[in-house]
Amino acid sequence: MPISQDEFRRLADTVATWRRPLLLTHARPDGDAVGCLVAMRAMLRRDGAEPLALIVNAAADRYAFLWEGDPITGTAEAIDPPARADAFAPDGVLVLDTCSYAQLEPMSHWLRSGPGRGLPKIALDHHITRDPVADEYLIDESASASALIVLDWATAAGWPIERRSADALMVGLATDTGWFRYSNTDARTLTAAARLAECGAVAAALYDKIYNCEKPERVRLEAAAVSTLELPGDGRIAVMSLQPHHFHAAGATESDTSDIVNIPMRIDGVRVSLLLVVDTAGVVRVSLRSMPPSDVVPDINIAEVAAAFGGGGHSRAAGARVQGSLEAVKKRVLAKLCAAGA
Template structure:
């Protein structure tokens, strides 16, 4: 990646707004904070605003309150008019939530730094590498090319970005380059065991109880090649858990022997059904998600369907069976 155009753009402008996708994950937040550190090193004015707040297990990434939530920590009218808006970890308008029309309404230049497959025309200068394991990797390389080093806080945040997007360095996207960057972040002060503990070892009892309930009724189809689960509104309310408590369950479904694809359906309070989709190569759930106006990566993507739950699940499992080239041997409505 040639980062010189980004460096020039930074040097030629003074004020910057950084944003990322709704329901920001560690890669979104870490990339925003890493980008902020780069801009600060050049003495620029920087504001980070997202459409939604970080999840509770990532509050450690925003202890300083550097990441603002639109309409909560900052009103739309107070979002500064900037020279350049930098969008990280997404290239899709829909993924920006309420930030999308704010961005479209101003004449600021746009930069996109991302590693996702799906892309909208955003009239931006793009720094995009779909082979990169995390946007955090790209931010690190941008910094390195500009001679910017990170303090230990930022090193920890970028480590969290890369570690979580690679499933702690085990997804196929993990390369020697990923490991080299992680090593350099450790040299700058990142503490891996600390970050793992903060991200994954702070479970509420509600989350564990929900996991047991949901995984206890896993469905297996196409001779075990497709495995899926659901969490309905009752599961969430009776265990006092929240939709984000279901996050890792789809990955558990993919660990069943012979599993090539997996999904979870989560019934949201709005009545919409949020799907997380996973597969193993050579399948492609990014393409599958596009059928439902969703998106993401080849091996991990998502989509939101209108409720009710059962017909939405049925549509999704049919799409998966088609992707797998398997016939549908179940009745048209799954037995929940």
């Protein structure tokens, strides 16, 4: 449900009273997460407030141009997020692009029962997973990106959208819609993109900065993933896996895995793509993508599949972290996917 103008204005009045707002987003932040963080920080600074934008673990380097000359805390230096939040002494907390305690580690204890407990908290999000991370919410599951909710909020509140914020929100909108290719690319998304273009964002230049600057390590990791491709279920499911030796051989890190799960969606007949990333602690990170339903493709809700393993996400993009060996986790997830109609 879209959020009402009254609700946007009421919460704009609330954040205007905050002098030291703490801005948080989910772990392994994507383009939407960092885009919202950069844009909201600029908007909250308008009337003299001093926000702190904190990333709980390092963001992919590809987005660093968004905060060039104006760093986001936690992107360039190793920090202890709860200690950093305490030192900042915030008077309000804005949680962006997630409502999941698991996604906010190591800040969830701080928010739930630590110093953050007594602070006013607003969460802005478009995901289905809903933990009580805040006391006020701007939730719109019909929004293709949280950046769209930030843009709507700015419009309702009358906050001007500077060039840097327009770039950041365009990155959020474009990355969460696969650069306007996924099925969540609706009229509202494209209208918002037009508005951001009018504010100075150039989608082609942003695409070039984000995607045409890969490190060789990342492309080698893609090749390693593709080399493990299996197509069970008569080619309807694509499965790839990455193990520590792949990262080592490619010289890549876990932040280099983003979007690799999408590669097999190019294959004719593939309905669901599954990427399994084994970390050194023996936990398997499961990423899932699915085709939108059509005459030939049934509706496969992978968010429900991910939820069965303690994860979450959207109906077409979801994930979970599962304890176990690669083979055991693969078997369990494939069984769930088959049961879900894949």
